[in-house]
Amino acid sequence: MNLYEALRMAANGLLANRTRSALTMLGILIGVTAVILLVAVGNGASVQINNQVQSLGANVIYVYPANARGSGGVSQGFGTAQSLTQADVDALNTRQQDPDVVAAIPIAQSGGQITYGNQNYFAPTTGTTPAFPQVRNYQVAEGSFFTDDDVTARHRVVVLGQTVVDNLFAGTDPIGQTIKISRQSFRVIGVFAQKGGSGLGSQDNVVVAPITAVWAYLTGARGKVISQIVASASSAGTVTQAETEITTILLNRHQISDPTQADFQLQSQQDILNQATSIATALTLVLGAIAGISLVVGGIGIMNIMLVTVTERTREIGIRKAIGARRRDILVQFLIEAMVLSGLGGALGIAMEAPKIPAIASSSFPTPVVSPTSVVLAFCVSVAIGLFFGIYPANRAARLHPIEALRYE
């Protein structure tokens, strides 16, 4: 029996009970639709998270102080030691044999009420050096960033993120205006271009000033504390080498021979990206699994209908056996029928998928990303489901005894 004949028989069998076939297909159709759609949404979320993390700079490496240990070795928490100094930053910037580190900047964080006229707003103030835009991947949209001279002279100048501008300056040009941070006056010399992105802490909610000015006027008694060093590798691919180089330089400078005793810790954007990616992958998997359940339910529907079909057509099976059909012939006939049912349902599900994507894209969901592999996979899986759930009914048909099947009313 060739494939053409088998397909013809399957079509005949399915057309005999149109409504029933259509409803059974609907089960698979919904399953396939759900799989493709939910996986697309999961992928979309994954891409969005990725983009957001990338916008922070994919080649960025953070150096934090290690957890300080109190008496008895009790950890006082992440980054509580004060082991990073400006000298460390300088060492990283004047390195000889670390071609993979492009620039390193110190960061001193300070919180504080920001006021302008009668407006007030809260944003963290970051003290740093002129390499900040390069390392953290910011563009200055208006005005300019501060210079080395500003740092040396402890000039009280700031560059603002878009969110801060929106909250303090309703329509007026912020450049040249003076704002107050913790009652200290600072002059606005530049505004960053919008970076976008939400969740994960907006990157537009920033106030950046020379680190010396922050130390002198804002951190007060705490002195010249560097809460972290941010370094950038030459590219995303060299992050690992750059991390090794930074570790070597800092261990040398801090005179620590055992790397496990280091008084600092590194985290690359890649690490954050990996974490985010693994979360997004888990999300996609969970969504896919939920959708997969509906596919399995559809498969059980097929098995159910195929069992009914086999019972209904017992006599036909008897006739076919009497005129010479072997077990295999009957098995193949019903298997193909089940596979056509599920494959067609899968194909229709894919066809009905296309118009839905833009509708979802326009809603507040992350833009769904349909991967061609998931479409091909969904189709193959739907056919495989027909095969899997068709085996039991088809086998039952193939095993029928011809005489009993012929007598069946």
Added chain:
Amino acid sequence: MITLEGVTKTYRMGRIEVPALQGIDLYIGRGDFVAIMGASGSGKSTLMNIIGCLDVPTSGRYILDDTDVARLADDQLARIRNKKIGFVFQSYNLIPRTTALHNVEMPLIYAGEGGRSARAREALVSVGLADRVNHQPTELSGGQQQRAAIARALVTNPAILLADEPTGNLDTNSSVEIMRLLTRLNAEQSRTIVLITHEQDIARFASRVVELRDGRIVRDERSAA
């Protein structure tokens, strides 16, 4: 051609064994037209199932064209049914929602033979259904359905045509038509025909009558004609 030697068949109904055939010796030669008669429960259906290779005997030998089919496996039996036996049933047993042509093609599909359409058409012409080729069973009268079934039985050019009460569901006119067709096939093509019936009128068309009672042959005679 068909040789049965000491064939018995015992069915098991729970714990009771029911003997359906109790030692049948029968020889049917090529071109013979045999009617097997008997009341219901005489074992004639069981005998037909065994001759038709739908079932195997409990003991004894059944030689069909030099092959001992008594001990063959299911798929081998299916092959023999396909090649050597043409079935004609009381209730026609055409496959529903399938044209006469495709029904007749069916045994050739399972045989994996070529030129199916032409051969099926030829078989339908030979039973006088040239103008009903593309009709479905529901669009055919009982007599026409039975003729399509005969065409299906003939299309593989089998050694035996096995007809189980072929006129049981037909009116007298159609019955006579079908029996004339069988007689003609036997006379013109020397087809071996085994006819199972309980009607004396129908058995009269055959050239030899075998009568069963309680699983044994009680009469085996050739008619004068």
